[in-house]
Amino acid sequence: MLADAVKVTLGPKGPNVLIERSFGAPTVTKDGVSVAKEIELKDRFENMGVQVLKQVASKTADVAGDGTTTATVLAQAIVQEGMKYVAAGMNPMDLKRGIDKAVSAVLDELRKLSKPIATNREIAGHIDLRERG
Structure with a gap:
């Protein structure tokens, strides 16, 4: 609802x-x-x-x-x-453990794909790229 x-x-x-x-x-x-x-x-x-x-x-x-x-x-x-x-x-606990494993796997992949951004210029460049698609 x-x-x-x-x-x-x-x-x-x-x-x-x-x-x-x-x-x-x-x-x-x-x-x-x-x-x-x-x-x-x-x-x-x-x-x-x-x-x-x-x-x-x-x-x-x-x-x-x-x-x-x-x-x-x-x-x-x-x-x-x-x-x-x-x-x-x-079993609900098995379901929860499966969800936890999936979350962990997704976070691992996101960490591999992520790139640190240190400066305002890098942030602005990232935003500009996203706006252009």
Whole structure:
């Protein structure tokens, strides 16, 4: 539920979202975290899941400063796929260990591909290359 509400804000062309308030004027935003913060579910178990996803978004904002919507959508996909495996009989701890191994492998590859940037000129050059595609 949370990721579905947040994912519409993904990317530079994501639409604005109108958030109804119990008091005062509604808020218009394109920020996924702002949308996420407003979601509370009546079912306490579903709401626990929402709170975990909010923590994912908040931690991403703290560490990276951006990418909160992407992190939320990825977390939703991981949970949905993981639930399929557990429903099919997979041990949840084995699933977690598999996810941990995958994360480690991805981080190793990213470290191999990364290049240190030391100066503002290098940062500006990198940004220029990304803007040109």
